Amino acid sequence: MLFHVRMNVSLPAGMPADQAAQLKKAEKELAQRLQQEGKWRHLWRIAGQYANISIFDVGSVDELHTLLTSLPLFPYMQIDVMPLCRHPSSIRDNDS
Numbered sequence: 815m816l817f818h819v820r821m822n823v824s825l826p827a828g829m830p831a832d833q834a835a836q837l838k839k840a841e842k843e844l845a846q847r848l849q850q851e852g853k854w855r856h857l858w859r860i861a862g863q864y865a866n867i868s869i870f871d872v873g874s875v876d877e878l879h880t881l882l883t884s885l886p887l888f889p890y891m892q893i894d895v896m897p898l899c900r901h902p903s904s905i906r907d908n909d910s
């Protein structure tokens with residue numbers, strides 16, 4: 815199942831720099847592992863914003879929820895999810 819996910823990150827202004835750096839490091843490690851596993855299919859920065867557009871390929875809505883809530887930055891993100899299905903005019907399958 816494919817999902818379009820937008821994540822807007824908002825760290826508290828008063829968060830100590832070392833705590834923010836640690837959270838970002840842990841987030842990056844998990845994000846890269848999930849990309850290697852094929853679950854986090856695309857990850858794009860939205861230009862000029864601390865936000866991303868991602869495509870996830872997971873087995874269920876529950877799996878997506880578990881994955882998103884396990885992200886180290888989850889407490890500091892607003893996340894919007896859109897489930898995707900194949901468009902009848904698309905010339906691509908879900909694997910491209």
Ligand SMILES: O=C(O)C[C@H]1C=CC(=O)O1
Pocket residue numbers: 821823841842845857864865866887
């Ligand atoms: O920077 C972000 O967009 C937030 C988050 C998503 C992946 C990652 O490494 O950090």
